[in-house]
Amino acid sequence: MEELSVKVPKDLIRILKVRDEDVPKLVRLYLAIELYREGKVSLGKASEIAEVTKWEMMEILSSRNVPIQYSVKDLEKDVKTLEEML
Numbered sequence: 001m002e003e004l005s006v007k008v009p010k011d012l013i014r015i016l017k018v019r020d021e022d023v024p025k026l027v028r029l030y031l032a033i034e035l036y037r038e039g040k041v042s043l044g045k046a047s048e049i050a051e052v053t054k055w056e057m058m059e060i061l062s063s064r065n066v067p068i069q070y071s072v073k074d075l076e077k078d079v080k081t082l083e084e085m086l
Contacts, residue, residue, distance in 0.1 A: 025051065029060070037066050 008023060018026055032050035035041040036057075041049065047057035058068060 032057070033061065033064060033066060036061065036069075039069065043068070 006027070008027065013020060013023055016023070016026060029050045029052075032041070032046040035049070036043065036046040043054055043057060043061075046061075047054045050057060050060070052060070061068060
């Protein structure tokens with residue numbers, strides 16, 4: 001994945017109460033959450049951006065009261081997959 005660097009004010013580190021080296025991961029996490037909340041990325045893409053598993057991303061979203069976007073179409077696809085496996 002191609003990367004882009006962004007300058008972040010030092011005040012942000014103080015506000016977030018994190019070490020300098022933890023800022024990139026935290027920024028990726030916040031970006032992933034907001035993009036998912038706005039419906040701009042899927043759960044899989046959000047977890048990729050945040051560099052966590054899908055299960056971890058679902059827990060993170062839940063802890064921040066962000067509803068999981070799961071449509072009837074998604075359910076039908078999952079049921080079909082399960083039926084094929086059985």
